[in-house]
Amino acid sequence: xxSYDIVIIGGGPAGLAAAVxxxxxxxxxxxxxxxxxxxxxxxNQCIHNGFGLHTFQExxxxxxxxxxxxxxxxxxxxxxxxxxxxxxxxHDRVITAMNKTDGLFQISAKAIILAMGCRERxxxxxxxxxxxxxxIYSAGTAQRLVNMEGFLPGRKVVxxxxxxxxxxxARRMTLEGAQVQVVAELMPYSGxxxxxxxxxxxxxxxxxxxxxxxxxxxxxxxxxGITLAQVDENRRxxxxxxxxxxxxxxxxxxxxxPENELSRAAGVDLSPVTSGAVVDESLETSVPGxxxxxxxxxxHDLVDFVSQEAAAAGRSAAKYVQGQLExxxxxxxxxxxxxxxxxxxARVHPHRMEEQQxxxxxxxxxxxxxxxxxxxxxxxxxxxxxxxxxxxxxEQVTLKREDLLSRPGLKSITVTIEEA
Amino acid sequence: MEKRQLTCIxxxxxxxxxxxxxxxxxREVTGFTCKRGxxxxxxxxxxxxxxxxxxxxxxGGLAPMVSVKTAQDIPKGKIFDCADAxxxxxxxxxxxxxxxxxxxxxxxxxDVVATKAVAAAQ
Numbered sequence: 332x333x334s335y336d337i338v339i340i341g342g343g344p345a346g347l348a349a350a351v352x353x354x355x356x357x358x359x360x361x362x363x364x365x366x367x368x369x370x371x372x373x374x375n376q377c378i379h380n381g382f383g384l385h386t387f388q389e390x391x392x393x394x395x396x397x398x399x400x401x402x403x404x405x406x407x408x409x410x411x412x413x414x415x416x417x418x419x420x421x422h423d424r425v426i427t428a429m430n431k432t433d434g435l436f437q438i439s440a441k442a443i444i445l446a447m448g449c450r451e452r453x454x455x456x457x458x459x460x461x462x463x464x465x466x467i468y469s470a471g472t473a474q475r476l477v478n479m480e481g482f483l484p485g486r487k488v489v490x491x492x493x494x495x496x497x498x499x500x501a502r503r504m505t506l507e508g509a510q511v512q513v514v515a516e517l518m519p520y521s522g523x524x525x526x527x528x529x530x531x532x533x534x535x536x537x538x539x540x541x542x543x544x545x546x547x548x549x550x551x552x553x554x555x556g557i558t559l560a561q562v563d564e565n566r567r568x569x570x571x572x573x574x575x576x577x578x579x580x581x582x583x584x585x586x587x588x589p590e591n592e593l594s595r596a597a598g599v600d601l602s603p604v605t606s607g608a609v610v611d612e613s614l615e616t617s618v619p620g621x622x623x624x625x626x627x628x629x630x631h632d633l634v635d636f637v638s639q640e641a642a643a644a645g646r647s648a649a650k651y652v653q654g655q656l657e658x659x660x661x662x663x664x665x666x667x668x669x670x671x672x673x674x675x676x677a678r679v680h681p682h683r684m685e686e687q688q689x690x691x692x693x694x695x696x697x698x699x700x701x702x703x704x705x706x707x708x709x710x711x712x713x714x715x716x717x718x719x720x721x722x723x724x725x726e727q728v729t730l731k732r733e734d735l736l737s738r739p740g741l742k743s744i745t746v747t748i749e750e751a
Numbered sequence: 752m753e754k755r756q757l758t759c760i761x762x763x764x765x766x767x768x769x770x771x772x773x774x775x776x777x778r779e780v781t782g783f784t785c786k787r788g789x790x791x792x793x794x795x796x797x798x799x800x801x802x803x804x805x806x807x808x809x810x811g812g813l814a815p816m817v818s819v820k821t822a823q824d825i826p827k828g829k830i831f832d833c834a835d836a837x838x839x840x841x842x843x844x845x846x847x848x849x850x851x852x853x854x855x856x857x858x859x860x861x862d863v864v865a866t867k868a869v870a871a872a873q
Contacts, residue, residue, distance in 0.1 A: 395848060398848055481806070507834075529760045534801070
C-alpha cells in the first residue's frame with residue numbers, strides 16, 4: 332500500500348489551496364485525488380466574472396481563478412490523480428479509490444484533508460408534485476451543459492430558487508437565445524447576491540417572484556408547463572394564486588448540500604445545521620488527523636474565503652504530520668445563539684490557535700441594524716453593528732488568541748445577534 | 752424630467768435608488784444610504800457597462816468549448832450584439848488564457864479573450 336503524509340480528497344478550489352499551503356509548510360509527500368478529468372472543480376463551469384477580488388484584487392472568471400491555483404500546484408510539482416473516485420475513507424486514514432489505469436487501490440495517509448465540495452439539492456428532495464418528464468435540471472447541471480459541453484438544455488425556461496447559480500443561469504440561458512420567463516423563490520427574500528439579481532435578472536427584464544413555488548409539473552416525455560403559486564408565511568401554497576407557464580425546461584437552484592458520504596464513513600461527526608463536519612480552530616474533525624475545508628465543511632458564498640480556509644487546513648494538516656498539533660487541552664465550545672445558525676469552528680483549543688481566529692457563521696433571517704455580539708461565558712466582550720445581515724451572506728467575527736489565553740477557566744464562547 | 756428606479760448592488764441592503772434625469776443630466780439622486788450607492792446610480796444611468804462572459808467553440812481541442820470574456824467592460828446595450836458576434840466564432844486549439852478570440856467586438860473597441868486553456872487533441 333502506498334503511503335503519503337497528506338492525501339487531499341478533491342482537486343477543486345479547496346483542495347488546491349490546501350495542497351499549496353501544506354507544501355509551503357514543509358510537507359513533501361502530498362497527493363490530490365480528483366474524480367473529474369481536470370483540476371479546478373466547479374470553477375471550471377463558473378465562466379462568469381467576480382472571483383478573486385479579495386485574493387488577487389482583480390475580478391477573474393472561475394476558470395482564471397482556478398488556473399492561478401493549478402499553476403501553484405504545478406510549480407510545486409505536487410502530484411495528483413485525475414479521473415479517480417474515492418470510495419471509502421476509514422478511521423485509520425486508509426483511503427480506497429479507483430480509476431481506469433490503476434483499478435481499485437488503497438492508500439494510507441498520516442493526515443487527510445476532506446475537500447469534496449457540495450452538491451445541489453435535487454428535485455427528489457423538494458417534493459414537487461407532477462409528472463417526471465425530461466427537462467428538469469439542477470441549475471449547475473445546466474451550467475455544465477452550456478458552458479463546458481456546448482449544449483443548450485432548453486428554449487423556454489422557468490427557474491425555481493433564486494440562489495446565485497440559478498440567477499447566473501438565467502442570464503446565461505438568455506445570452507444563448509433561450510427565453511427565461513420567471514424565477515420563483517419560496518422564501519420572501521432571495522438567497523442570491525444583489526449584484527446577481529440586478530445584472531442577471533433586471534438587466535434582461537426577467538421577473539423574480541418571491542414567496543412563490545412550483546406546485547405542478549406537466550408533460551409526459553418532456554416538460555410542457557409548470558404551475559406557480561404564491562405561498563403564505565408558513566410556505567404553504569395559497570389556493571387561487573396559481574399561474575400556468577408553458578415551458579420546456581425547469582431549472583432548480585434550491586440550495587447546496589456538503590457532500591459528506593466519505594466523512595460519514597470515516598466516522599467524522601457532522602453538524603445537522605451545515606451537513607458538514609464539526610471542526611475545531613485547526614479545521615480538524617472529530618477523527619484525529621482528518622481535516623475539512625471549503626464547501627464540504629459549510630457552503631460558502633465567495634471562493635476567496637474557501638481558499639483562505641483551505642490554506643489554514645493545509646497548515647494544520649502539516650503541523651499534525653510534523654507532530655506539532657498534539658494537545659491535551661480541553662477545547663472551548665463556540666456556541667451559536669440568537670439568530671446565528673452555526674459557527675465554524677465549533678470549538679477552539681486556545682493554545683493551538685493562530686494569533687487571530689476567524690469564526691464564520693450564517694444568520695437565520697434578515698436583520699437590519701442589529702449587533703453581532705461575542706460573549707466569553709456571561710460577559711459580553713465585543714459588539715459590532717451591522718446595517719444588514721442576510722442568510723445568503725456569510726458573516727464573521729475574529730477571536731484573538733491572547734484574549735483567550737488571558738482567561739484560564741473560560742468555559743464557553745457564544746456568538747449571537749442582538750437587535751437594537 | 753425622467754425618474755429611474757434602480758437597485759443598488761453595493762451590498763445586501765439593495766437600497767432602492769431613484770434618479771431624476773433631465774435632458775440626459777442627473778438632477779437628483781435619492782434613496783441611497785452610502786457614497787457607493789450614489790456613485791453606482793450616477794454611473795448606471797449615464798454610462799452602464801458590463802463585462803460579458805460566454806463561450807466559443809473549439810476545433811481540434813480536448814474540450815469542445817472555451818470560456819471567454821470581454822477584456823474590459825462594454826456598454827450594457829451591446830451585450831446581445833457581443834454574444835451574437837461570438838456565436839459565429841470557432842477557435843483552433845491549443846488556446847491559452849488571454850488569447851484574443853475576437854478583436855473589437857461589436858464595434859466596442861474591446862477585445863474578447865479566452866479565460867481557460869484548452870490543449871490540442873492528440
